[in-house]
Amino acid sequence: MSAKRGPSDRVAPSRQRVALSRAFYRFNQNPLSILSVFIVGALLIIAVIGPLIVPFPDHLLGQTNPASRFLPPSGDHWFGTNEVGQDIFTLVLAGARISLLCGLGVVVMAAVIGTIIGTISGFFGRWVDEVLMRFTDLVLTLPALILAMAIAASLGPSILNMTIALALAWWPGFARIARGEVLSKKEELFVLGAKAQGAGATRILLRHILPNITSPIIVKMSLDVGFAILAVASLGFIGIGVRPPTPEWGVMLSVSRSNMPHYWWTAVFPGLAIFLSVLGFNLLGDGLRDVFDPKARR
Amino acid sequence: MALVEIRNLHLAMRTHDGEIPVLRGINLELERGRITGVVGETGSGKSLTGLSISKLVPTPPGRYLSGSILYNGQDLMQADEGAMQALRGREIGMIFQDPTTNLNPSFRIATQMIDIALSAASKDPAILGLGSMASRRERRIAARARAVEMLGRVGIPEPAERIDAYPHQFSGGMRQRVLIAMALLGRPRLLIADEPTTALDVSVQAQVLRVIYDLVRERDLAVMFITHNLGVVAQICDDVAVLRTGEVVESGPVSTVLKSPNHAYTKALLVSVPTRAMRRGDLRVAFEGEGAAE
Numbered sequence: 001m002s003a004k005r006g007p008s009d010r011v012a013p014s015r016q017r018v019a020l021s022r023a024f025y026r027f028n029q030n031p032l033s034i035l036s037v038f039i040v041g042a043l044l045i046i047a048v049i050g051p052l053i054v055p056f057p058d059h060l061l062g063q064t065n066p067a068s069r070f071l072p073p074s075g076d077h078w079f080g081t082n083e084v085g086q087d088i089f090t091l092v093l094a095g096a097r098i099s100l101l102c103g104l105g106v107v108v109m110a111a112v113i114g115t116i117i118g119t120i121s122g123f124f125g126r127w128v129d130e131v132l133m134r135f136t137d138l139v140l141t142l143p144a145l146i147l148a149m150a151i152a153a154s155l156g157p158s159i160l161n162m163t164i165a166l167a168l169a170w171w172p173g174f175a176r177i178a179r180g181e182v183l184s185k186k187e188e189l190f191v192l193g194a195k196a197q198g199a200g201a202t203r204i205l206l207r208h209i210l211p212n213i214t215s216p217i218i219v220k221m222s223l224d225v226g227f228a229i230l231a232v233a234s235l236g237f238i239g240i241g242v243r244p245p246t247p248e249w250g251v252m253l254s255v256s257r258s259n260m261p262h263y264w265w266t267a268v269f270p271g272l273a274i275f276l277s278v279l280g281f282n283l284l285g286d287g288l289r290d291v292f293d294p295k296a297r298r
Numbered sequence: 299m300a301l302v303e304i305r306n307l308h309l310a311m312r313t314h315d316g317e318i319p320v321l322r323g324i325n326l327e328l329e330r331g332r333i334t335g336v337v338g339e340t341g342s343g344k345s346l347t348g349l350s351i352s353k354l355v356p357t358p359p360g361r362y363l364s365g366s367i368l369y370n371g372q373d374l375m376q377a378d379e380g381a382m383q384a385l386r387g388r389e390i391g392m393i394f395q396d397p398t399t400n401l402n403p404s405f406r407i408a409t410q411m412i413d414i415a416l417s418a419a420s421k422d423p424a425i426l427g428l429g430s431m432a433s434r435r436e437r438r439i440a441a442r443a444r445a446v447e448m449l450g451r452v453g454i455p456e457p458a459e460r461i462d463a464y465p466h467q468f469s470g471g472m473r474q475r476v477l478i479a480m481a482l483l484g485r486p487r488l489l490i491a492d493e494p495t496t497a498l499d500v501s502v503q504a505q506v507l508r509v510i511y512d513l514v515r516e517r518d519l520a521v522m523f524i525t526h527n528l529g530v531v532a533q534i535c536d537d538v539a540v541l542r543t544g545e546v547v548e549s550g551p552v553s554t555v556l557k558s559p560n561h562a563y564t565k566a567l568l569v570s571v572p573t574r575a576m577r578r579g580d581l582r583v584a585f586e587g588e589g590a591a592e
Contacts, residue, residue, distance in 0.1 A: 188399060189394060189396060189399040190399060190400050190401055190402045190403075192354065192394065192400075193392070193394060193400045193477070193480075194402075195354055195386065196352055196354060196386055196387070196390075196392035196394075196481075197387040197391075197414050197417075197480065197481075197484070198384065198385070198386035198387030198388060198417065198484070199383075199387075199417070200383055203417070207402075207405075207413065208402050211402075211404040211405070212402070212403070212404050
């Protein structure tokens, strides 16, 4: 738009900037939100470049070193070594990639399935709603971990199967949120307006309703990544999903059970990694909620 | 022949207390080039009559008991949803009362208008002035040009630039004008305006009325103008129908009906417009008089 610039051209971009800085302000209102950005940011960086910067890359390939087993934390081995002499710092860093990948995978898959089911249910109502929501309730009554165990057991243990299994147990929450949002959004006047313009059901759903229900779904996604990481670790702990020697936090915890309490470092550091990532994503979700939905603040 | 003829339309609504008739035999005609005012108090069935023409009354809870709505000779009561979708936007444009909630907050004005123009053009390519062979890109550019043109037509300053704004960046009056522009993108023959100026202040109201009035003269539109403001009716309408509890109690040319009302309810409505010469208590008397006339 290189034509003559009237006073109103300046209004639009500056308003956009105002909206952005307001979002930033709301996010920064809570110091914990900023902390969460650092935690999650660090986690993402480690997940991407972790295996490249670890001090003992050979240990990731399954190399053992019986001479240096159960060394306590020191300058050489920051987090100590485990029962086969592998550097725990190396394993924890490398584990970030799998935990994060699975956590994100679970949440993204669950959000897609849940949003589709919830949106259809809320939009079409009547018997479609009844059938889909009763099915959702049914899935909800099954404990997620047990369901995931059953699915993982029948599909066979692998990282992908575990992710799918968790996603299949995870979507009902998203379906319920999506349904509720659709129910309120479909009564909005702009939907009636779109109908009066001759829009069909698909167009109304995709153009007018879905774009307006994304923020609660995004918030739930960021909150859930932490819990999904926890669930992945739990499945690793009980021996479904990731198998040793692939470094995974849950698996590491499970193995180190027998080393407690004497060799505490074998359990504490993977546990701390899980703790920090769950905390980070939770706080991030809270921060995003402040941005997207300021009214929901307590 | 009138563009729209509503004949003896009965509509009932299901409630907790059973089915209640809300439209009880509406008869109404809308002609091209004329603005027909539909007045009446809250709950008299004005909006439901308007929504019935484009069949946007949800059924259930609504149920049409009898009657017909002839649009250009076609009975809309018999038309299926697909046929209605083809009519909405293309033949029948609608504007609603509250401009603040009638635009999708997630998209720029441009996106929404281009969308509507493209979907209207998929049924009638002539709207964009392009042949049916035009490429996607050409159609988008033409749709945008048409949207800008319509915004300019309804009096949005600098439409080519303002079109990229989001709805919340517009004032109420501007949004209502955007909605009018949107409703007219498909070149409808009938415009149903459901209290288009109720949410606006008087100066903006005058602008919006001007736009509607000019468009009727320019495009030979038939307009159903739903309002409870008799002043507005006197200003721009050619005909008027007075509704009360789902019935048309009086209709005819504005000058006749407003100057020498026949029905007691019309008289009461007219008296209920406060004037400066009125004293305290006059309005109450007017309403008691109306109650006595029952």
